[in-house]
Each structure stands twice: as structure tokens, then as C-alpha cells.
Amino acid sequence: MKLGSLALAAGLVAVVAVTVPPKLARGGPEAGEGYANSRSRLEGRIDAFLAAQGYQRAGLIALSGDAHYRVLEYARPAPAGACGDTLRVGAVPINGEATAMLDSQFADGGRISYVLSGRVHDAPPVFEAYVSEKFGRFLRLFGAQSGTTLNALVAVVEDEACAGTVARLPWKEL
Amino acid sequence: MSIGTDASPSPSLALRGAWTVPRGQFMAALYLVGLINGLAPDVGAAITKYGVAMAAANLFGVTVIELLASALALRLALRGSSAPLSRADLGMGALFLVLMAAPSPQVSWMAIGLLASFDVLRNRTADWSRAAATVMLALSVHEVWGRVAVNLLAMPLTNLEAAAVAFTLGLLRDGVTLNGNLVDTPDGFGLAIVAGCLSMHYITAGLVCWVAITQAARPAWKARDLATAALVVLAMFALNHARLVGMGFGPDAYHALHSDLGAQVLGLVTLAAAALIAMRGVRDETANGTANELGGAR
Numbered sequence: 001m002k003l004g005s006l007a008l009a010a011g012l013v014a015v016v017a018v019t020v021p022p023k024l025a026r027g028g029p030e031a032g033e034g035y036a037n038s039r040s041r042l043e044g045r046i047d048a049f050l051a052a053q054g055y056q057r058a059g060l061i062a063l064s065g066d067a068h069y070r071v072l073e074y075a076r077p078a079p080a081g082a083c084g085d086t087l088r089v090g091a092v093p094i095n096g097e098a099t100a101m102l103d104s105q106f107a108d109g110g111r112i113s114y115v116l117s118g119r120v121h122d123a124p125p126v127f128e129a130y131v132s133e134k135f136g137r138f139l140r141l142f143g144a145q146s147g148t149t150l151n152a153l154v155a156v157v158e159d160e161a162c163a164g165t166v167a168r169l170p171w172k173e174l
Numbered sequence: 175m176s177i178g179t180d181a182s183p184s185p186s187l188a189l190r191g192a193w194t195v196p197r198g199q200f201m202a203a204l205y206l207v208g209l210i211n212g213l214a215p216d217v218g219a220a221i222t223k224y225g226v227a228m229a230a231a232n233l234f235g236v237t238v239i240e241l242l243a244s245a246l247a248l249r250l251a252l253r254g255s256s257a258p259l260s261r262a263d264l265g266m267g268a269l270f271l272v273l274m275a276a277p278s279p280q281v282s283w284m285a286i287g288l289l290a291s292f293d294v295l296r297n298r299t300a301d302w303s304r305a306a307a308t309v310m311l312a313l314s315v316h317e318v319w320g321r322v323a324v325n326l327l328a329m330p331l332t333n334l335e336a337a338a339v340a341f342t343l344g345l346l347r348d349g350v351t352l353n354g355n356l357v358d359t360p361d362g363f364g365l366a367i368v369a370g371c372l373s374m375h376y377i378t379a380g381l382v383c384w385v386a387i388t389q390a391a392r393p394a395w396k397a398r399d400l401a402t403a404a405l406v407v408l409a410m411f412a413l414n415h416a417r418l419v420g421m422g423f424g425p426d427a428y429h430a431l432h433s434d435l436g437a438q439v440l441g442l443v444t445l446a447a448a449a450l451i452a453m454r455g456v457r458d459e460t461a462n463g464t465a466n467e468l469g470g471a472r
Contacts, residue, residue, distance in 0.1 A: 004195040012203050015271060016210050022277035023211060024218040064366055095328035097368040100354025130325055141276055 035093045036068070038151040042091035043072060046154065049174045050074050055087060063090070063101040071102070071157065083162030091152040094129035098155070106157045111166075115154040118172035129153050197263060198254030198303055204270055204289060205251055205310055209244050211274050211282035212317065238445050239379045240313065243386040247309035250390060254303030266292050280318055287314030305393035312385040320378040328369040329355075336367040338415060343422045350422070357422060365422050373414040376440075380410040380448035387449060391456035402455030409447045413440065 047057060055074035063069035071090030078085035088106065092098040092114075102112050114121045116129050136148040154174065156166045213236050220235030233241065266289060273285035293307030324331065332355035340352035349360030358364040384406045388399055417440055421428040430436055 002194065004193040005199060007193070008195050008199060008203050012207055015207050015274065019207070019211055019274040020214045023215045023279055023282075025277070069366070093328075093369075095325045095369050097328050097332055097355065097366075099329065100333075100356045101366060104353050104356060124329075126329065127326060137278070141278055141281075 035151050038149075039091040042150055042152045042154065045174055046072065046089050046091065049171075050087070050089065052173070053169060058086075061088060061105070063098060063105060069093075069098045069101055071155065083159070083165065086159070087165065088157040090155045091150075092124070092155045094124070094126065094133060094151055094153050096124040096126045099124055102155055102157070109160055110157045111160045111163045113156045113158075113166045115156060115166075115171045115174070117148075118174070120156075120167055120171065124153065124155075194258055196256040197259055198251055198256060200259055200263065200267065201254060201289075201293060201303065201306065202248050202251035204267055205286065205306070206248060207274060208270070208282055208286040208289065208310075209248075212279050212286060213240070213244075215279045237379065237441065239383045239448070242445075242449075243309055243313050243382050246386045246390045247306045247313070250302045250306035250309065254301065254306055255297075262292075262296070283314050283317040286310055287318065290314060300392075300394040302393055305389035308389050308393075309382075309386045312382045316378040316382045320374065324369050324372055324374050328372075331372055331374060332367045332369060335372055335418070336365075339365065339367060339418045339422065342415065342419045346419070347422070359422055359424075361424065363422075363424055363428075365418070365428070367418065371414075371418060373411045376410040376414050376444050377407050380406045380444060383445065383448040384452040384455070387452035388456055399455060402451060405451050405455075406448050409451060410444055413444050413447060 050057075054076040056076065057072055058075040059073040060067065061071050061073060063071065069090075069092065071088045074087045074089060076085055088110075090098075090102070092102070106112055114124045116125050117132065132148055133151060136150075140149060154171075158164075158166050216236055217229070217234040220229040220232060223229070224232060229235065270285050270289050273281055273288070276282070287310075290307040290311035294304055294311060297304035297307070336355040336357050337352055340350050340357045343357060343359070344350040347359060351358045355367045356364055357367065381403060384403055388395075388402070417431050417436070421431050431440075
């Protein structure tokens with residue numbers, strides 16, 4: 001074997017030894033960033049955020065048989081039937097694949113909104129959410145703590161007759 | 175190489191020659207570094223999740239198509255140009271290694287795509303180097319851009335796939351209804367076609383297999399290769415479609431077809447189908463004894 005080939009092989013081993021361990025430390029490409037993990041993290045934040053607004057978790061509504069897709073029901077003390085006393089909030093995939101599940105369960109009599117980066121949308125902001133998540137991951141590569149790496153966004157269902165509560169909540173604090 | 179009238183090389187030139195790295199070997203080394211960086215996290219995650227023995231049985235989370243295409247691409251690259259390295263090669267190699275330093279496998283796959291694009295554009299003639307680069311480019315597209323497209327277009331794609339499933343299931347069962355990406359059956363059992371179910375995953379994997387086999391047989395494309403590619407796409411769609419339709423026959427069928435085993439069987443069947451179609455597409459060249467990397471005559 002030529003000296004050049006030997007040097008190339010040695011260089012290859014050295015490069016692999018330096019570049020692979022950081023990737024292994026981060027786990028698989030989806031590790032920590034998959035929908036299920038993001039959903040759990042976001043549900044924790046939703047709990048805290050809505051508790052600060054006076055809501056308590058009151059139940060879980062499965063959108064799929066295994067409850068992989070689901071929304072949480074929140075209620076706050078108010079006169080029975082008062083507007084805004086019940087909200088259903090879920091952490092849904094950013095690619096919008098749960099949209100029809102939400103529609104089929106809540107579109108009749110309910111208004112479904114999506115919240116991303118503090119802003120309320122009528123439809124899942126797929127492109128914006130995707131770019132935001134990728135940019136957040138990119139920033140994390142360089143050690144920045146800003147931006148989101150969540151693979152989920154917030155879906156909120158309120159009664160159509162009482163619509164307006166969602167728009168009034170300070171989602172920036174989520 | 176010789177200087178003057180003496181046919182034997184001078185010691186200094188011989189030493190310089192000993193340090194020369196053929197371009198094909200250099201590119202193969204870079205591709206290997208990229209593949210290890212791109213696949214290592216999957217391997218690590220598989221070992222963490224299943225243990226070494228089970229992970230090995232599952233090919234460490236790497237698909238057979240990825241392994242096949244990677245092995246063929248490396249072999250093709252090694253058969254590539256024996257010309258010395260140019261400054262552009264060294265510059266591209268340096269940029270590639272810088273990108274490898276990013277702790278993200280997706281960046282590694284993008285870097286492979288960048289390097290392969292450079293190699294494809296640099297080689298105007300269809301040779302083994304370009305064939306290797308084409309296979310690596312196909313792998314990169316499958317690993318990165320295919321996933322990006324699936325994520326950004328999940329809603330229309332899942333709606334289309336669900337419509338197709340509802341249509342076929344409706345031919346076999348009465349009372350099937352469609353709502354976006356939801357397919358409901360009259361017995362109350364419903365299917366949600368989500369991004370992970372899309373035929374697109376199998377189609378891009380099948381096309382990687384087709385590119386690898388075709389390029390290993392001959393670096394030059396032919397018009398009829400498009401027909402072979404179309405057949406691969408149709409076969410991948412049909413196999414996944416059959417699986418999705420089968421799931422619509424109730425919870426038992428759903429659990430059988432949706433299990434890890436069901437997914438593995440489908441993976442093997444799709445690989446076999448893509449490989450057979452691609453090999454049939456290049457069968458004439460193999461039969462005629464044209465140089466190829468598939469074990470045919472040289």
C-alpha cells in the first residue's frame with residue numbers, strides 16, 4: 001500500500017474518532033425530539049401556563065385509540081355555562097397530521113385554534129412551525145438556548161358560542 | 175514518470191509518487207466518513223434501545239437498502255478515477271470535513287449530498303466516479319430531502335393517501351367514509367393515515383435501490399431507465415397501499431400489519447421488489463457481458 005493511502009486511512013480514522021462521538025451523545029436523529037417526547041414536554045408547559053390563568057386539568061380526551069394523539073381538558077371555577085370555563089388543549093404534531101382528528105371530534109360546536117410562538121392561528125402553521133423547529137435545533141448546535149426544538153404545537157378548542165377566550169390568553173408566556 | 179533519458183524514476187519523484195492518493199480512493203474515504211457520521215446515531219440508538227445482540231439482528235437500525243446502496247457506492251468510488259487530486263477536490267474535501275464536525279447526522283447527510291453534487295457536476299463523462307456520486311446523492315435525498323418534503327407536505331400527502339385507501343377499501347367493504355386523512359369503516363374501526371404511513375418513504379427508498387443497482391451495472395443512463403423507475407414507484411406504492419388497506423379490516427389485521435414484524439416484512443418485500451425490478455431493467459447489459467458491479471462479466 002502506498003504511503004498516501006496509509007495516510008488517508010489514518011486520517012479517516014482520526015476524523016471519525018473526532019466527529020462521531022458528539023453525534024452519539026445526542027442519540028438518534030429523532031431522540032428527544034420526536035413527537036411523543038415533545039408532546040410530554042409541551043403538556044407540562046401547558047399545565048403550568050393554564051394553572052397560572054386559573055385552569056385545572058379535568059380530563060383527557062383521546063383522539064386516537066392509543067391516545068398517542070390526545071387533548072387535555074381544563075376547567076376553571078366559574079358559574080355553570082359561563083363562557084371560557086372549559087378549554088381543551090392539546091400538543092399536536094407540527095406537520096398537521098392530527099388536524100382531521102381534531103375536526104372530526106370538535107368542529108361541530110367548537111372552534112379550533114393553533115398557537116405557535118405566542119400567536120393564534122386558525123389552521124396549523126405547518127411551514128412556520130417546521131422552520132421554527134429546525135432553526136431552534138440549528139441554534140442548539142452552537143449552544144444557544146433560544147428558539148424551540150419542540151416537534152409539537154398547541155391546539156386549543158373552545159365553544160363556538162363563547163369564542164374569544166383563546167385570543168385573550170397571554171400565550172407568549174407559554 | 176521519468177525525467178531525462180533514464181527510464182527509472184529519481185528517488186525524490188518516487189517518494190512523491192508514493193504519497194499520491196488516487197482521486198477515487200480520496201472520494202471513497204470521504205463518503206465513508208460521511209456514511210459513518212450519518213448512520214452512527216441510528217446505530218447508537220438501536221444499541222441503547224435493544225442491546226447489542228438484538229440491534230445486530232435488526233442491522234443496527236440501518237435499512238438493507240441503505241447498506242446495499244452504501245456498499246455499492248463505496249465500491250464504485252474505489253473503481254473511480256486514478257487521477258491525482260486537484261485543488262478543487264482538496265477544497266471540497268476540507269469543506270466536507272468541516273461540515274462533519276457539526277453534531278447533527280442530518281448535516282452529515284447534507285454534506286454527502288453537497289460532495290456528491292460536486293462530484294456529479296465535475297465529471298462530465300459517465301464513469302464509475304460519477305456513478306458512485308449519483309448513488310450517494312440519491313441516498314442523501316432519501317435521508318434528508320425526502321423527510322423534509324414529507325413533513326412539510328404531510329397534510330396534502332396524507333389526505334391523498336387516505337383517499338386512495340378509502341377508494342380501494344370501499345371496493346371491498348360497504349360504508350367506508352373519508353374525512354381528511356381519516357378512513358372510517360361501518361363497524362366503528364377507523365384508520366388515521368399519518369406521515370409515518372406514507373408510501374413516499376418506500377418510494378424514495380425504492381428509488382435509492384434502483385439508482386444503486388442501475389449505476390452499478392453501468393454509469394450511463396438510458397431513456398428506458400425512466401420506465402424502470404416508474405415501475406419501482408408503482409410497486410412501492412402498491413405494496414404499502416395493500417398494507418394500509420389490509421389494516422382497514424379491523425383491529426386484528428391492523429395490529430398484525432402495524433407491528434414491528436409487519437413493518438419488517440414489508441421492508442423486505444419492498445426491497446426485493448425494487449431490487450428485482452431494477453435488476454430486470456439492466457438485465458440486458460448483464461447478459462451481454464458489459465462491465466458491471468453486480469457480479470456479471472467484466
